[in-house]
Amino acid sequence: MVQEIIILLVFVAAAAYLLRLGYKSFFSKETGCAKGCGSACSTIDLAKIQREIEGKKSFK
Structure with missing residues (x-):
């Protein structure tokens, strides 16, 4: 009985x-990801991605 209670807890x-992680990732007012490390892992720079794609095309 005690083991079942511990497993349930x-x-x-x-x-x-x-x-909590799901709530923070969808409803948080802060920028960044739910990990809270302060990095810009969830920031997407579309202009940078476009420049990298164009740079790779020019090497071919």
């Missing part, structure tokens, strides 16, 4: 953690 904690 671990499962509930893991589910709460995953829900």
Whole structure:
């Protein structure tokens, strides 16, 4: 019985953690990703991507 309660608590904690990550990734007002490391991993620079594609085409 005690083991089942411990497993249930671990499962509930893991589910709460995953829900929190999902909430932060979709509804956070801050910029960046849900990891909270402060990097610009979720920032997409389309102009930079276009320049890299054009640069690769010019080498062919």
